Amino acid sequence: MTRRVAIVGVGISKFGELWEKNLRDITLEAGMYAIFDSQVSGKDIDAVCIGNMSAGRFTGQEHLGALAVDMGGLGHIPSYSVEAACASGGAAVRQAYMSILSGEHKVMLVLGCEKMSDVSQTEAMNTIGVASDWEWEGLFGATFPALYAFMARRHMHEYGTTEEQLAKVAVKNHANAVHNPWAQFQKAVSLDTVMTSGLLADPIRVLHSSPVSDGAAGLVMCSEDIAKKFTDTPVYIEASTQASDTLALHDRRDICTMDAVVISARDALKEIGATVDDIDVFELHDSFTISEITLTEDIGLCKKGEGGKILDEGLTQIGGKYPVNTSGGLKARGHPIGATGVAQVVELVLQLRGDAEKRQVDGAEKAMAVNIGGTGATSIVHVLGR
Amino acid sequence: MYSIVGNHCTTCGTYYFPPRPVCPECRRKGHLEEHKFKGLGKVHTFAIVRQAPDDFKRQVPYIIAQVELDEGARLTAQIVNCDIDAVEIGMRVRACFRKITEFGPEGIIVYGYKFEPTMKVTGHK
Numbered sequence A: 001m002t003r004r005v006a007i008v009g010v011g012i013s014k015f016g017e018l019w020e021k022n023l024r025d026i027t028l029e030a031g032m033y034a035i036f037d038s039q040v041s042g043k044d045i046d047a048v049c050i051g052n053m054s055a056g057r058f059t060g061q062e063h064l065g066a067l068a069v070d071m072g073g074l075g076h077i078p079s080y081s082v083e084a085a086c087a088s089g090g091a092a093v094r095q096a097y098m099s100i101l102s103g104e105h106k107v108m109l110v111l112g113c114e115k116m117s118d119v120s121q122t123e124a125m126n127t128i129g130v131a132s133d134w135e136w137e138g139l140f141g142a143t144f145p146a147l148y149a150f151m152a153r154r155h156m157h158e159y160g161t162t163e164e165q166l167a168k169v170a171v172k173n174h175a176n177a178v179h180n181p182w183a184q185f186q187k188a189v190s191l192d193t194v195m196t197s198g199l200l201a202d203p204i205r206v207l208h209s210s211p212v213s214d215g216a217a218g219l220v221m222c223s224e225d226i227a228k229k230f231t232d233t234p235v236y237i238e239a240s241t242q243a244s245d246t247l248a249l250h251d252r253r254d255i256c257t258m259d260a261v262v263i264s265a266r267d268a269l270k271e272i273g274a275t276v277d278d279i280d281v282f283e284l285h286d287s288f289t290i291s292e293i294t295l296t297e298d299i300g301l302c303k304k305g306e307g308g309k310i311l312d313e314g315l316t317q318i319g320g321k322y323p324v325n326t327s328g329g330l331k332a333r334g335h336p337i338g339a340t341g342v343a344q345v346v347e348l349v350l351q352l353r354g355d356a357e358k359r360q361v362d363g364a365e366k367a368m369a370v371n372i373g374g375t376g377a378t379s380i381v382h383v384l385g386r
Numbered sequence B: 001m002y003s004i005v006g007n008h009c010t011t012c013g014t015y016y017f018p019p020r021p022v023c024p025e026c027r028r029k030g031h032l033e034e035h036k037f038k039g040l041g042k043v044h045t046f047a048i049v050r051q052a053p054d055d056f057k058r059q060v061p062y063i064i065a066q067v068e069l070d071e072g073a074r075l076t077a078q079i080v081n082c083d084i085d086a087v088e089i090g091m092r093v094r095a096c097f098r099k100i101t102e103f104g105p106e107g108i109i110v111y112g113y114k115f116e117p118t119m120k121v122t123g124h125k
């Protein structure tokens, strides 16, 4: 049996505060782009999978699978909605991957979407907060930034990671986003601006945090044997893995390590018989600057505690040994929760096709996306190859 | 959640809080007994919350911490009777009974545990 699934089309909406558009508009936009990009016709698509965290709370609309099929004019094909907090998009990609590998579906449209700006900042914060352990963390006043501040503070305490290193993640990712036309912030920020931005939960500042965003992303995926029918440049999913950890951060073995990421990344590399050095470009879930530092350690780009150091050395910049978040990441491309995991894959497909323009990593052949949910209770890893 | 009652697995010796239905180490072989924690521990990590949801807005800025209990489990709670500049990793704390928040539009009052520095309040070490 083939172990690969092809991605034959990608689409993405502009990310940002899209006041003039609703959830349907942006999701349809991303889906249509993906379909046009792939040259599939509507009747080739035999199922839809959509990742979303909380459209019910953000926009008052659920049942997004049927909505997507309806708006896309795709007839009576089955649809699946997938939720895994901030990893909902990655979960949708993985769901489609498994459906195609199983032989049940041949060509699928995968979507991820979230419209977060229609509610107040406080309501958005409450809605995001339920991705942690509501009963034992949120109820006691632990906000989402506070939970990431727990990790940052402990990382600083154990490994000497500095506030400046946290800030450098934001500076790097904003610099990358300047060249990404779909990014929410196509704007560089200085170290000083990040380090003096307002505090959300010390030591986490506004510019250490991904923004509230609207956006959607889409993929057309199919089985390997028919991929060339739709495109000359298919990109293949070589590995798709997932792992879980405790919902509450206080129950973790070590709050500076996301075991679910360690396990899912290791499994993905093992599946294709590769090491992390074989990967040319990475999209790592930087919902807060500390999570990019932690993830670089957890997938093995450096030893535990050295995530700040490799940043100082420029290893994770475009042109460095391990380019991370060429798209701008969640930090600067934006983080419409359910769309993020799909958007990571969109960026990596562009990189592997050589279509990433000014943010292109030369000769990229293999890429890895790590999409996490909550504070790392879900981790979904995809390795893509040409 | 008024008193810190979790459980203790007599098979592997691990203490759990909040209580769990199954010991993740021993699974079906585990034997869980109810355990009331002494409520003494130390700050494992912390944050100063400056932007909070509505239910907590009036308390801002406040200290939220992960406390490591002496028996071994960790939990998330506010630290009170302590300046936001005075809290540090490793600081000894003890549980105290407090109002946590008024919850939702009906204003249901939630009580539970917060922690306070031991030295200052009781002379405990």
Ligand SMILES: [Zn+2]
Binding pocket: B009, B010, B011, B012, B013, B014, B023, B024, B025, B026, B027, B030, B031
């Ligand atoms: Zn046990």
